Amino acid sequence: MNSKLKLSPDEIWQCIIDEAKVSAIAEPNFAEYFANTILNYEDLGSALSNHLAKKLASAAATSPMLKDIMQTIFADKEIIAMVARDIQATVDRDSACNLYSSPFLYFKGFLSLQAYRAAHELWLQGRTSLALLLQHRISITFAVDIHPAAVIGSGVMIDHATGLVIGETAVVEDSVSIMQSVTLGGTGKDSGDRHPKIRKGVLIGPGATILGNIDIGEGAMVAAASVVLKSVAAHKVVAGVPAVEVGDLTEDSPAKGMNHYFVTK
Numbered sequence: 448m449n450s451k452l453k454l455s456p457d458e459i460w461q462c463i464i465d466e467a468k469v470s471a472i473a474e475p476n477f478a479e480y481f482a483n484t485i486l487n488y489e490d491l492g493s494a495l496s497n498h499l500a501k502k503l504a505s506a507a508a509t510s511p512m513l514k515d516i517m518q519t520i521f522a523d524k525e526i527i528a529m530v531a532r533d534i535q536a537t538v539d540r541d542s543a544c545n546l547y548s549s550p551f552l553y554f555k556g557f558l559s560l561q562a563y564r565a566a567h568e569l570w571l572q573g574r575t576s577l578a579l580l581l582q583h584r585i586s587i588t589f590a591v592d593i594h595p596a597a598v599i600g601s602g603v604m605i606d607h608a609t610g611l612v613i614g615e616t617a618v619v620e621d622s623v624s625i626m627q628s629v630t631l632g633g634t635g636k637d638s639g640d641r642h643p644k645i646r647k648g649v650l651i652g653p654g655a656t657i658l659g660n661i662d663i664g665e666g667a668m669v670a671a672a673s674v675v676l677k678s679v680a681a682h683k684v685v686a687g688v689p690a691v692e693v694g695d696l697t698e699d700s701p702a703k704g705m706n707h708y709f710v711t712k
Contacts, residue, residue, distance in 0.1 A: 456524075456531035460491040462547040470548070484552060492521030495530065495551070499562050503584040508577075516577070520568045529601035530561055532621075536604040540624055540705050556605030559591035566595035597631075597642070604702070607653075616660070617642035624702035626653035626671070634659045646681070648700030652707050668701045668709065684709045 454462070467485040471478040488494035496517035504510035521527055537550040537557055544550060550557035566581035578595035586592040591605070593613040600621035605611060610628035613619070616639070617631040629651050633641035643657040646664055651657070652671035663669060664681030673690040684694040686709075694709045 454531070454535060456491055456527050459531045459534055459547055460494075463491070463494075463551055466546050466548040485548065490527075491530065492527045493518055495561060496521050498551070499558065499565070502558065502588055503562060503581065505584055508580055508584065513581075516569070517565050520565050523568075526564060526568065529564065532601040533557060533560055533603055536602045536622070536624075540604050540703060541606060542705075554608075555589040555591065556608035556611075559585050559589040559593070559608055559611075560599070560603060560605055562589070563593040563595065563597075563599065566593075567597070567599070570595040600647075614642035616640045618644040620645060620647040620649075620665075622647050622700055622702055623649050623651070624705060625651045626655075628654045630656045630658070632656065632658050643675075648702045650701040650705065650707070666696060666699050666701060668696060668707075670709065671707065 463485060467481040471481040471486070484498055485494055488497065496514050500510045500513035500517060503513055521530070534547055534550050534557065537544050537554065538547055562581060562585045566578045566585070569578040569581065582593065582595050590609045591611045594615040596615045597613045597617045599619040600623070602622040603619060604624045606624065607627035611625065612630045612632060614632050623645055631643045631645065640660050642660060644662050645651070646662065648666040649663050650668045652669055652673070654672040655669045655675065657663065657669065657675040659676060661675070662678040663675070664679050664683065666682045667679045668684045669675055669679070669690065670684065670686035673686050674688045675685060675690040679685050682696045683692050684696060685691060686693045698704050
């Protein structure tokens with residue numbers, strides 16, 4: 448049963464702990480797993496750092512090294528608040544998600560987004576080589592390729608995630624939902640600001656491709672498998688190849704409703 452509550456990071460962490468305790472009792476063979484990923488940690492940031500470090504580790508970037516780096520990043524209250532809002536968004540919008548612990552443990556859309564957040568912070572600190580190494584490991588581990596310079600808000604849900612590509616100068620604002628195999632890409636070999644700007648509350652359907660420095664207006668919807676080459680006005684639906692405006696939306700934030708159906712004009 449999906450929650451419509453807006454919980455604090457500490458409250459979400461407590462939900463995750465409580466769920467892990469129940470799961471450890473229900474599945475005693477996996478009790479050690481729940482202990483090592485959740486129950487042995489004091490807060491969401493330290494547990495997430497450990498979980499991501501183990502998944503992304505390589506010979507060049509060992510798990511202990513990544514864990515130390517991420518613990519510093521996820522100790523930031525603003526960043527961990529974004530993490531918590533992403534968990535809440537997934538619980539609220541994904542009909543397959545009934546537990547706060549599920550995105551944390553199993554959903555690669557959520558995990559790849561949080562790994563990007565670490566890479567983005569490293570990029571902002573000027574540690575570009577390590578940020579790009581993390582991007583590389585995220586791509587290999589989760590089949591998601593997000594440039595660490597891209598700017599992504601909070602309350603974002605990336606559902607399924609496989610094949611997602613977000614380019615260097617892309618912007619994704621708060622409360623956006625993105626399905627699998629979506630590309631936010633550039634066109635040609637242009638340099639500079641060349642990627643899409645996805646405004647608040649947008650829903651992007653599976654397989655959609657959005658190219659160039661264009662705006663997808665607040666509360667708009669891009670239908671599945673569309674190719675968008677021009678800006679989209681707020682609260683409009685576009686579909687097709689190339690995408691054209693096909694209708695209006697009756698809700699302010701289709702990202703939250705997750706309704707991919709629309710009525711044509």
